[in-house]
Amino acid sequence: MDKVLLCNFCADDQYAKISKYLLEARKGKVIEGMRLKAAEIGAEELAVLLPTGSTEEFGPEIMVYHGMESMITANAGAAVEVIKGKLPRPTVPDTEVKLSDKELTVISPEGAYVLVQQKELGSASKVFFINTKNKSEVVEAAVGSKLSEVLEGQSVAVSDRKGILLGGIRGRFVRAGELSEYTIEQNSLYDSITFFEKEDCMVEELKKLAQQIQGTSCGKCVLCREGSLQYMTIVEEMTAGKAKMTDVDLIKEISEIIEIGAYCTFGQKMPQLITTGLDLFKDEVEAHIKKKNCPAGVCSAFASYCILPKQCTGCEECVDECPEDAIEGKKGFIHMINEDFCTKCGKCVDACEEGAIIKVTGARPKLPMKLTKVGKF
Ligand code: SF4
Ligand code: SF4
Ligand code: SF4
Incomplete structure (x- = not known):
């Protein structure tokens, strides 16, 4: 049967846009790697799968398909589904998948790039993303190097970080001290590190991650x-002050079941992100549930606004700013x-x-209960 090799640029994790980076910075090498792979497996046809809307060109030799971006498309069956305009439903690994009646082999852009590196240098690097609050840096780190040394080489400090996420939504939260245990590996799901800072609410961050997980399933x-x-x-309810401590136990129970029974790697791995987050940020989670308080002052459900009585001069400037007519008082009060x-x-x-x-996100200061003249409280 005729064979086709498809290089899939749609399977990036949003914390590690490796395919996007390689398309921009190493396109020629990726195409070269595709040719090497095609020669190895005897594929006569080359094709690429690009995110919908991409106008990237690959010349007359390479067929270009478009489809939705989803890390699930790393599975060959799911890649074919998105080419057909459907949702990315994976097939069992190693099942025979066809594209246009040809036997399909899927390679990632990084897989193709690695083939060229190995041919030229005898070794390969791993594209790795370092995400901080305001920027995302890409490094091509030597496979086998210690992650802590890679970070040191990039002058990235790990102490004083509130949270460290290794890998994206298939990853896990780790403590700074654990980073020395990790090395850069070629096929590891840990292809990025993301730092969270003290002003971040980790329950709010867990909520965003849980929303991404739900959107990816x-x-x-x-x-x-x-x-x-x-x-x-459940995590949305935590940020809204509606969750119970038993919900945390429920998450842990269902996580064990999902890890064992989910069909694909994404489903098997994503529970550890939530469970490691709940464990490492236990105090913050409990503050949201038990004290109805967001220690970082981020979750608006726990916030309120008030006027400090000793600082108010009764000037009335704020009254017209309030679109809800919620500010009461009169000149000099x-x-x-x-x-x-x-x-x-x-506002x-x-x-x-x-x-x-x-x-105010915690206890409110003492406030007047009735109209009081400035200086009389
Ligand atoms: S584990 Fe999740 S992403 Fe994977 S096949 Fe099942 S529903 Fe789809
Ligand atoms: S009345 Fe004036 S001083 Fe008092 S809260 Fe409003 S703007 Fe501030
Ligand atoms: S402008 Fe009005 S509604 Fe908005 S926070 Fe101030 S008092 Fe509340």
């Missing part, structure tokens, strides 16, 4: 489909925010030149 198997929905719902009407938009804060309006 293709829905083929019930454990991953329903489990990812449960994760998202301490102003007050009516929580029944306040939508926590924060009034900048209107007060005295800095009297503050956002």
